[in-house]
Amino acid sequence: MAAGEVARDAPEGVAQATAAEGVAAQAAKSRALPLTWIEARDHAWSVARPLAAHTVPLALAVGRILAADVVSCHAMPHYASSAMDGWAVAGSPPWILAEKGSRITPGQAAPIVTGGLIPPGAKAVLRSESGEISTDEDSLPILVRGAGARPGEPKNGQHIRPAGQEAAEAELLIKAGVMLNPAHVSLAALGGLDELPVMGRPAVKIVLTGDEVVSAGVPEPGFVRDAFSPQLGAVLSLLGGTVVGLQRAADNLVSMLDALADDEEDPADVVITTGATGHSSADFLRAAITAMGGIFHVPQIAMRPGHPTLLAELPDGRFIVGLPGNPLAAMVGLMTLGAPLLARLGSMAKPALTEVRCGAPIKEFHGPTRLMPYRLVYGLASPCAHTDSAMMRGLAAADGLMAVLPHGAKMGESLPAMHLPWK
Ligand SMILES: Nc1nc2c(c(=O)[nH]1)N[C@H]1C(S)=C(S)[C@@H](COP(=O)(O)OP(=O)(O)OC[C@H]3O[C@@H](n4cnc5c(N)ncnc54)[C@H](O)[C@@H]3O)O[C@H]1N2
Numbered sequence: 098m099a100a101g102e103v104a105r106d107a108p109e110g111v112a113q114a115t116a117a118e119g120v121a122a123q124a125a126k127s128r129a130l131p132l133t134w135i136e137a138r139d140h141a142w143s144v145a146r147p148l149a150a151h152t153v154p155l156a157l158a159v160g161r162i163l164a165a166d167v168v169s170c171h172a173m174p175h176y177a178s179s180a181m182d183g184w185a186v187a188g189s190p191p192w193i194l195a196e197k198g199s200r201i202t203p204g205q206a207a208p209i210v211t212g213g214l215i216p217p218g219a220k221a222v223l224r225s226e227s228g229e230i231s232t233d234e235d236s237l238p239i240l241v242r243g244a245g246a247r248p249g250e251p252k253n254g255q256h257i258r259p260a261g262q263e264a265a266e267a268e269l270l271i272k273a274g275v276m277l278n279p280a281h282v283s284l285a286a287l288g289g290l291d292e293l294p295v296m297g298r299p300a301v302k303i304v305l306t307g308d309e310v311v312s313a314g315v316p317e318p319g320f321v322r323d324a325f326s327p328q329l330g331a332v333l334s335l336l337g338g339t340v341v342g343l344q345r346a347a348d349n350l351v352s353m354l355d356a357l358a359d360d361e362e363d364p365a366d367v368v369i370t371t372g373a374t375g376h377s378s379a380d381f382l383r384a385a386i387t388a389m390g391g392i393f394h395v396p397q398i399a400m401r402p403g404h405p406t407l408l409a410e411l412p413d414g415r416f417i418v419g420l421p422g423n424p425l426a427a428m429v430g431l432m433t434l435g436a437p438l439l440a441r442l443g444s445m446a447k448p449a450l451t452e453v454r455c456g457a458p459i460k461e462f463h464g465p466t467r468l469m470p471y472r473l474v475y476g477l478a479s480p481c482a483h484t485d486s487a488m489m490r491g492l493a494a495a496d497g498l499m500a501v502l503p504h505g506a507k508m509g510e511s512l513p514a515m516h517l518p519w520k
């Protein structure tokens with residue numbers, strides 16, 4: 098365990114800098130007892146605190162969690178309006194035409210359009226297709242019912258939307274805590290609001306490592322195609338983050354330190370890195386975090402794939418989630434640590450575990466808990482093929498990730514499982 102890592106038995110949420118003399122002993126302990134998959138998941142949730150609420154303009158509010166009840170600024174609608182194009186009328190036909198918008202008395206009508214302000218004195222609206230302009234004996238224009246009008250049309254109040262029909266002034270429109278959908282935002286606009294109070298949403302910076310990683314085309318032997326940049330931003334967004342930047346770091350300490358440095362123009366709450374979580378001569382993530390004075394909340398996890406996945410915190414409060422370079426391992430690490438961390442920071446519910454019934458006998462094996470992509474077949478979780486940590490075929494076909502302990506599993510046995518955010 099490097100200086101600053103938090104020992105497994107540290108109280109939840111407490112980040113402790115390790116005294117130099119205790120480093121060796123704690124390193125041995127940490128290696129012997131890495132957090133289990135469940136503990137690591139819980140820890141990623143409990144070390145974080147919800148980000149502060151703030152207001153956003155309506156146009157940026159969809160998908161955000163409402164931080165306070167929203168009440169209407171005025172009655173909705175705030176004036177009596179017409180539901181049809183036609184004439185506002187009072188009394189019985191024929192109607193003498195009055196000027197648009199002026200007060201009318203029984204026997205008068207004034208042209209009106211849908212949404213138009215009902216003039217004082219009007220009792221109903223006659224639809225344009227139900228009325229005809231005719232003339233009286235003095236050749237003055239009058240409005241009469243047309244051939245297509247229903248008998249007695251319009252009835253008192255017909256086609257008038259009364260003020261306050263949808264809500265009174267200061268009536269509750271949207272309760273705090275809901276995730277705002279487009280209809281909520283539209284409702285807030287109709288209620289007279291320009292901005293809404295929302296819970297904080299974590300800003301995430303992605304740092305990709307690996308000098309051998311290429312971002313397009315068919316790579317030569319010794320090089321690999323980047324499995325993350327085309328999709329990681331979308332997954333982080335599904336997990337409740339907003340990606341504010343993506344940077345590539347070369348496999349050296351200076352480049353890693355540069356990539357992890359705080360970006361004042363685009364500050365991040367969380368940095369998600371890929372690769373360089375190991376201890377080889379090309380892996381500089383742990384060294385960079387230590388050099389920056391960071392602490393390791395989760396230095397590694399007793400799970401496969403994804404055991405080198407880490408969660409650290411820098412002195413400026415930013416979290417670092419270090420995902421392994423192997424693509425499946427990275428996604429398992431992201432579901433295990435990234436999902437609960439982002440949910441907590443964003444005031445969302447902790448991602449729930451589900452239970453699945455194992456669709457095949459799984460032999461015992463040496464090693465920690467395995468997170469296995471599964472497909473649901475006739476309601477049973479059948480392990481996918483192609484699930485080595487560098488592969489993605491298995492996950493691409495999967496419905497979720499189930500956790501299998503070293504003693505294996507019997508056919509039909511109940512197993513805990515994680516959702517995939519895109520399912
Ligand atoms: N001596 C040991 N070696 C390794 C161990 C170990 O315990 N002892 N663990 C293995 C496991 S498990 C994993 S997972 C990896 C973790 O490696 P790193 O996080 O340091 O990642 P890299 O070494 O940079 O890369 C690993 C692998 O992933 C490929 N990679 C990297 N980035 C990408 C990308 N953007 N798209 C696709 N593939 C990527 C990279 O080329 C490597 O093949 O360590 C094992 N070794």
Ligand code: MOO
Nearest residue numbers: 402403404426486
């Ligand atoms: O645990 Mo590694 O993360 O198997 O590929």
